[in-house]
Amino acid sequence: MFDAVIDFLRDFGAWGLFIHSFADAVIFPIPAFFLQVSLSLINPSQALWLATVGYVACILGTPLGYLIGRLLGDSVLQRFLKKGSMQSAQAMFTKNGEAAILIGAFTPIPFKVFTIMAGAMKFSMWKLIGYASIGRAVKFYAVGFLFYFYGRAAENLIDSYLTYIFLGIAVLIFIAVVMKRKIQKNKQMTTEEAGSQEKAVK
Structure with missing residues (x-):
């Protein structure tokens, strides 16, 4: 059924990609x-335009997906998670949400999940x-630039290397997030130590 839907949308070209x-x-x-x-693959010269269409449509759809989650997400999640687990998941997503969105934005996982x-x-x-704007730009324009510069040969590049490139980017993002947290934690500890020393002097 999904293949039939994609075939149907393909007939509408850029508008189909937008939808x-x-x-x-x-x-x-x-x-x-x-x-x-x-x-x-059908028209490599339009690859950057297609990337732009897909990117803009995704960013426009992001708030709607968010609102669906805000209004209906709890009822769906409660079927699979206990109340305590939901609170833990919320805390984890709040703490790691930036990395989750950035990484998820260019993985094969449907973006609606995020x-x-x-x-x-x-x-x-x-x-x-x-964060979606950054991550989705990476994904859409990586594909767009490959097809624009390499034409139909980009299909082999995408099949062979793009997944590894995205995984490499995901690893770099994860490392950057971990380093950022360590720096923030060190700064917080330094501030607390300075405050303790100041109180001790007084």
């Missing part, structure tokens, strides 16, 4: 990546849009 990418951020379970590759989860966990919608 697919918007739905990818809201409810559709198949990532827009597959339609973007299919359309770029928009709905962000809403359900009451993560900041503006942070969601901000």
